[in-house]
Amino acid sequence: MVTVTLTHAGDVAVITIDNPPINATSHSVRAGLVNAVDQIEQDASLKAAILICEGKTFIAGADVTEFGQPAQDPILPDVIKRLEASPKPIIAAIHGHALGGGLEVALGCHYRIADISAKLGLPEVTLGLIPGAGGTVRLPRLISTENAVSMITSGKPVFASAANEMGLIDAITHGALIDAAKDFAKTILDQPCPTPLVDRVPVDALNNDQWQETLASVAKKARGQIAPQIAATAIRTGIEKGAAAGLMHEREKFIELRDSDQSKALRHIFFAERSVAKLPDIDGVKPNSLNEIGVIGGGIMGAGIATASLLAGFDVKIIERTEDACASGKATVEKHLAGSLKRGLITQDRFDGLIASLSTSMDYADLGNADLVVEAVFEDMSVKHDVFGKLSAQCKPDAVLASNTSYLDINEIAAKCVNPQRVIGLHFFSPAHIMKLLEVVRTNKANAKSLATAFAFARKLGKIAVPCGVCDGFIGNRIMSAYRKHCEYMLEDGALPHQIDNAMVAFGFPMGLFAMQDMAGLEISWAARKRRAPFRDPSERYVALGDYLCEMGRFGKKNGFGWYRYDENGKALPDPNVDALVIAESTKKGITRRNFTDDEIIETILSAMQREGDKILAEGIANSPDAIDVVMINGYGFPRHKGGPMFWQA
Numbered sequence: 001m002v003t004v005t006l007t008h009a010g011d012v013a014v015i016t017i018d019n020p021p022i023n024a025t026s027h028s029v030r031a032g033l034v035n036a037v038d039q040i041e042q043d044a045s046l047k048a049a050i051l052i053c054e055g056k057t058f059i060a061g062a063d064v065t066e067f068g069q070p071a072q073d074p075i076l077p078d079v080i081k082r083l084e085a086s087p088k089p090i091i092a093a094i095h096g097h098a099l100g101g102g103l104e105v106a107l108g109c110h111y112r113i114a115d116i117s118a119k120l121g122l123p124e125v126t127l128g129l130i131p132g133a134g135g136t137v138r139l140p141r142l143i144s145t146e147n148a149v150s151m152i153t154s155g156k157p158v159f160a161s162a163a164n165e166m167g168l169i170d171a172i173t174h175g176a177l178i179d180a181a182k183d184f185a186k187t188i189l190d191q192p193c194p195t196p197l198v199d200r201v202p203v204d205a206l207n208n209d210q211w212q213e214t215l216a217s218v219a220k221k222a223r224g225q226i227a228p229q230i231a232a233t234a235i236r237t238g239i240e241k242g243a244a245a246g247l248m249h250e251r252e253k254f255i256e257l258r259d260s261d262q263s264k265a266l267r268h269i270f271f272a273e274r275s276v277a278k279l280p281d282i283d284g285v286k287p288n289s290l291n292e293i294g295v296i297g298g299g300i301m302g303a304g305i306a307t308a309s310l311l312a313g314f315d316v317k318i319i320e321r322t323e324d325a326c327a328s329g330k331a332t333v334e335k336h337l338a339g340s341l342k343r344g345l346i347t348q349d350r351f352d353g354l355i356a357s358l359s360t361s362m363d364y365a366d367l368g369n370a371d372l373v374v375e376a377v378f379e380d381m382s383v384k385h386d387v388f389g390k391l392s393a394q395c396k397p398d399a400v401l402a403s404n405t406s407y408l409d410i411n412e413i414a415a416k417c418v419n420p421q422r423v424i425g426l427h428f429f430s431p432a433h434i435m436k437l438l439e440v441v442r443t444n445k446a447n448a449k450s451l452a453t454a455f456a457f458a459r460k461l462g463k464i465a466v467p468c469g470v471c472d473g474f475i476g477n478r479i480m481s482a483y484r485k486h487c488e489y490m491l492e493d494g495a496l497p498h499q500i501d502n503a504m505v506a507f508g509f510p511m512g513l514f515a516m517q518d519m520a521g522l523e524i525s526w527a528a529r530k531r532r533a534p535f536r537d538p539s540e541r542y543v544a545l546g547d548y549l550c551e552m553g554r555f556g557k558k559n560g561f562g563w564y565r566y567d568e569n570g571k572a573l574p575d576p577n578v579d580a581l582v583i584a585e586s587t588k589k590g591i592t593r594r595n596f597t598d599d600e601i602i603e604t605i606l607s608a609m610q611r612e613g614d615k616i617l618a619e620g621i622a623n624s625p626d627a628i629d630v631v632m633i634n635g636y637g638f639p640r641h642k643g644g645p646m647f648w649q650a
């Protein structure tokens with residue numbers, strides 16, 4: 001297949017890559033590029049070249065079908081050397097994304113111009129790798145070490161405007177990219193070809209202390225992931241030992257990391273996230289068109305869901321109970337959007353437009369045009385029934401009606417609705433406008449059209465949608481309940497809250513279970529436990545420590561005391577009073593306390609997750625172990641580089 005073509009525009013050559021969908025650096029592209037540069041060099045009528053891509057993007061990464069295959073010549077590092085060695089300047093004209101090998105190709109060119117909406121990045125660390133085609137060596141010869149370290153070790157792409165400010169690109173364009181590239185070419189035709197990056201000195205140098213500081217900060221952010229630190233060391237090697245040594249070191253480390261457990265885990269989750277929403281029975285089913293979204297309840301979740309829907313381009317109507325609640329819901333949405341404005345994610349014009357697309361009401365009759373409605377009212381079955389009764393009466397017969405309930409039986413909610421086949425669950429995570437995960441809950445009667453519409457909605461919101469069945473807590477909360485129980489057992493058996501939390505943090509969780517409970521507040525789950533108390537199986541082991549804390553008025557971080565006590569800066573400190581309470585409870589129950597090592601704590605938590613995961617699979621609640629991994633990583637802080645509880649092996 002021909003993926004690279006060469007045309008002439010006067011004395012400028014235009015090399016065009018056309019390798020959909022992402023113009024990956026497949027073998028045919030690599031070979032085509034070398035061939036094109038050879039031809040340009042030999043053609044005396046040509047003075048410079050433009051490298052541009054067809055379709056939606058510049059080169060946005062490697063060809064995943066070549067993963068795990070033996071490398072076929074020419075390999076990417078050699079292709080980039082060839083571009084760089086061209087005596088005639090090559091201008092990379094970037095639109096869409098220049099990612100990974102794509103940005104490394106652009107770094108091999110002599111100039112880079114980019115469309116205003118383009119994004120550039122080296123995301124290899126997100127797959128447990130480092131750039132393998134010179135990125136760690138060339139980037140700090142173009143931009144400051146600090147910026148290079150930040151881009152490479154975070155893996156986060158930057159917008160064209162930021163790239164321009166840091167010197168990564170030479171110009172930003174607003175109009176047709178090819179015309180801008182041709183205009184740019186005219187300005188450099190009579191200038192000598194710039195020195196290739198590998199032959200330049202690094203932009204700046206850090207001293208030993210600065211490097212130690214940088215490496216420590218990278219390690220802290222990486223939370224156990226090895227690739228970011230190896231990437232930072234590769235950058236340092238390229239700067240301090242020269243480009244040739246740097247390139248060799250980088251390639252060696254890249255190959256080593258490719259076979260590492262962490263990279264395997266990160267690649268596993270990368271592919272799992274992209275396949276998990278694919279359901280054969282809705283394949284080809286046309287979703288309803290979506291323009292207006294209704295949100296019932298403007299509380300924490302409702303306001304977040306409304307914000308996410310506005311940002312995805314929908315008109316949104318929030319229904320609340322009182323004028324004050326309407327105003328408060330609207331104010332929360334405005335606060336979220338103001339945050340996006342402040343961070344530069346949206347412009348003032350867009351902000352104004354989004355606010356204009358939001359309305360509130362106390363009258364369900366105003367939902368007559370809504371195509372999909374998400375209910376986010378109090379977690380109480382009678383309130384949910386009341387709301388769905390009104391929605392059944394007032395919404396279009398084919399409007400999809402979704403509940404954001406955390407635990408309630410959505411089949412029971414659907415049973416009392418007109419057209420129950422359009423009732424589903426959409427379980428968002430807090431904050432709903434930020435968290436990527438969305439559990440799409442399939443009720444017994446849900447039809448393919450409603451499900452297809454729900455997945456289309458999720459896609460528009462940019463969420464990772466995981467299909468699941470109805471059960472107490474769906475996938476995530478159910479697994480969380482199971483491992484929480486085992487953490488509580490460990491308290492009575494000999495561990496202390498901070499010990500369990502420390503082991504979890506050392507494993508890679510952002511925080512431990514007890515610190516997380518303190519942050520969420522202990523009184524809500526206390527109320528739920530009190531409600532469920534009459535129905536509890538008396539033979540089941542019950543740990544009452546959380547109840548005792550609430551009885552003592554320790555509701556968590558917000559009032560300074562919970563599983564921890566909090567200093568005036570909000571820092572959690574182990575509390576000897578809580579330790580004493582835990583130890584006294586063991587004594588009361590006649591349990592001889594024993595020591596738990598960190599490994600044992602993790603083993604206990606992980607096997608509880610896996611056992612519950614197996615049950616969830618056996619009951620058909622999750623479609624695959626991958627679905628469980630995706631949920632726990634994206635909603636519950638499970639460390640991504642461990643691949644998820646079902647992938648993980650001790």
Ligand code: NAD
Binds near residue numbers: 297386387405406427
């Ligand atoms: P919240 O108390 O912050 O908000 C609930 C809102 O619903 C209130 O503003 C209330 O005025 C409104 N409301 C109550 N009855 C109503 C009615 N009949 N009509 C219109 N509005 C009504 O609660 P929340 O935390 O946003 O939770 C809402 C739902 O989302 C619950 O089912 C909860 O289980 C679920 N959920 C919560 C979280 C979370 O982290 N908070 C996460 C996932 C799911």
